Amino acid sequence: MIHRSRLPRLLRASVSPLLLAVLAACGGGGGGGGGGAAAEAPALAPASDQATTSAAPASGKLLLSEVASNYYSDDVAWFEIHNGTGATVQLAEYSLSSSWVDTSTGRSSRTPRGFTLPAAEIPPGGYLVVASRAHQNLRANSQMVYVGDGTRMPYWNASGSIELLRDGATVDFVRFGSSTAVPASEDHWGDAAVTALPSGANEHGKAIVRLAAGGMADTNGADDWRHVNFATPAGRNDVPPGVTDSDRDGIPDSAKVAGGTYGGLDLYAMGARPGRRDVFMELDYMQGSDAALVPRREALQMVVDAFARRNIALHIDTGSLHGTDAAAFNLGGGNPVPFAQCIDLDLAGTTPPAGCSSFYAYKSGHFDVRRKLVFHYGLFANSQRADGSAGSSGVAELNGADLIVTLGGYGFTGAEGVDRNMLTNLQASTLMHEFGHNLGLHHGGHEDVNYKPNHYSVMNYMYQFAGLSATPQSPYAAERYYLVNGMKGKTYCNLVENSPCGTAFVIDFSDGSGSELNELALSEAANIGRGSSGGAYADWDDNGAFTSSLVARNINPLWGTAKTVLKDYNEWGNLTLSFSRAWSGASYGYGFNADEASPTQPERRVNPMNLSARNRTVEDPLPQDLHQALRHAHRPWR
Structure with missing residues (x-):
């Protein structure tokens, strides 16, 4: 019996209509x-x-x-x-x-x-x-x-x-x-x-x-x-018969004890332990003069620390880039790879644009096949634009194992000060954002509704590059909302709390504790939906003062024009860590279906032994005002 594949829109565009019709009629995949x-x-x-x-x-x-x-x-x-x-x-x-x-x-x-x-x-x-x-x-x-x-x-x-x-x-x-x-x-x-x-x-x-x-x-x-x-x-x-994965992280229990191995890989020596969820990622990086191509150690540590706060051990492997042991992100893999001005996470049946290299050529040439079912694979690359210019910050499989960070062409030098701070912080936030897509997260958590002030997550464009306030109930909690909407003179470098231009940047996924925000009846006293302290409020009507009556306003205008109810989502509680062990998210039935307006039906996951991104999310370029802040950081006379 041939089984039908639910082909998302992106894949269907690359398959001939005749073949699709034949396979659909026979119950076959694309x-x-x-x-x-x-x-x-x-x-x-x-x-x-x-x-x-x-x-x-x-x-x-x-x-x-x-x-x-x-x-x-x-x-x-x-x-x-x-x-x-x-x-x-x-x-x-x-x-x-x-x-x-x-x-x-x-x-x-x-x-x-x-x-x-x-x-x-x-x-x-x-x-x-x-x-x-x-x-x-x-x-x-x-x-x-x-x-x-x-x-x-x-x-x-x-x-x-x-x-x-x-x-x-x-x-x-x-x-x-x-x-x-x-x-x-x-x-x-x-x-x-x-x-x-x-x-x-x-x-x-x-x-x-x-x-x-x-x-x-x-x-x-x-x-x-x-x-x-x-x-x-x-x-x-x-791996003996009958072994299970009691931690639900995709790693057999037998490989989390001393002397146990997985396909010959000693995951215990790499840091895996029983009673804790472990996730592994190999990062390769292009050789070149652009500082953005090399993952900074501090950026990697920021991402690892964010997961550690939730008792999830993220093990990143960049090989010998930063040292000789696991504490320096060396698990025996991770490679410098040849430079290409453009990279493409190509789909089945397509070839990269002229001047680009395929992500899968790098993965096939440098990634140990034994790792395919347990390691995510990422590449720090230059650009997704054929001319190599600054563009999308990254691209990742949704519910998959592959991701790319593309911050090249933006002029990062790595020079000490604001430039280095921004480089470190944006590498960290972009890597965690793309990794979140691998783990099943959308820009709105469970949905592709972006710029929700109450969705307090690095997955949200409102917070990916600006970071999070240390105190989401404080008077500064709405700063990021003002920033992305061009209000109150906010810039990336004059945010009061945890600016990406400084050294106190914060990245996180949401825990779902934000209350709903009804754009037809907003309470400024509720702040961004996570409580209020010290008289804090969100100035939704932008009148410079607290408004006690309810306000009607579209507070995510960069996403859409309709006023609706904006919802938070418990991302930490719904991560799919075992990417090679399941075909949908941790809550079965909430896998995204690219042919539907909302995520209502389970979506087929990518087989990591395949080289085909059935669902992928391509990010927007860095915001223009952030790019300007970067240029000013090392050319202050402009």
Whole structure:
């Protein structure tokens, strides 16, 4: 059975109407088959059992070691090969036979068909992920390659089969669910199929594996395989069956204790601990002369501290940029990458504009595949404009794992004083804002209604660049409202509390404690909806004095003209940390649907093994008056 994907508007624009119509009629997903070659970016060495254990298959051969759960027909179906021999294996000397789907017709079949395997080397003890080429912007590396034949590609859901062959003879074989496929060499499978793979919109990130702890058993039968709740692509199958995620952060409990690993990754050594929610992020950064391209240590610490106040440990990895240990944001990844004047978080079926590089080329070339299901990946880059000029501050997947910060071209020098303060503060607020989109947040928290004074969050453009007041019930609480609406002579550098030009900048998500603001009947005494102290009030009618009667005014005019009720949202209570483990937000049913006016239906999440931003949010450029303040910071005569 082919399963329908709820394609958001952005993705639909990149898929042919004919293909959409065919797939919709057949219950299939969108996306193109893309059998052509894509740019390769080999940079990473495959993970190896030999690096962590001497265990190797007794058979000493090439083995199918993992098959991941799959559901949507336009998604990346993948399996893993382990080299148990003592020599490097050339993958192109082998071929694949598997169940499959034709994306042009929506037809799937459990009757296996053959696929040619690409050139790739698997070193002794190494692992390689082989995945379906669901669309053209998938880029292979030394840990992961893609397979397809025009619009036909390997595919399975609860049932299917995979066979690895050499010269027409079976090397290894597995079937699962209700598949009745048989291998070319019949003695390579001796009994019933492995029980069905979990397959459904909420069964993401699971797999059947040959366990490393079981010596990668190879008896040519279902008993060799075990169901696990956590797939481990390109690494050791070291998560035991039945392990759960009691912290709801996407990390198996077994990897949060000393000696436990996740695909060979020592997350415990990187700081993960039981009884606490842990989140990991790798940040790469472009090389260049613009100070905005390099994430400042102080900015990273501000974001980490904001999460720590909510007992969430955010572990950021920038490699050796700031030091040699985890306290200096070095978890063994994080890379300086080549400069490109323009970056694009491209969608399936599209190519970057001329002069731009694709975000996914960087990710494929520098991000360890073993991290894909547990690490967010971010890039500090120059610009999203083709000419490299200052523009959007960032772009991120909504309910996903990828983000970009683009503050290049604005003239940051990093010079001590106001310039450095602004650079540090805006890096911190932009990174946390884009990361918030990854965690399922919108500019209005649960909705895309921006500039709500009572939505006290870095997700709100009113507070992203201006920061938050330390005391939201004080006389200064409405300063940011006056600033963005051009009232009372407020500028970014003359805010009384926590200006972005100073060193006391505050960033945070909302806890939802702001009361509703009815624009048809506003009480100035309620201030911005978070209480009042010391005679504080919000001067909604801008008359310079407290108005005791109710005021009717549109207080988020930069978003819309209608007067409505503005609502806060408990963002901290609704973060989706386990991005690879769920298909919607923490409160199921509130995932954003880009084809609806409001977030009323669950939205399909991005599979992190795919390279396709199904929903993305592109930010506005820095406000003009903030840009002017920056220019004045290091050219005061202007």
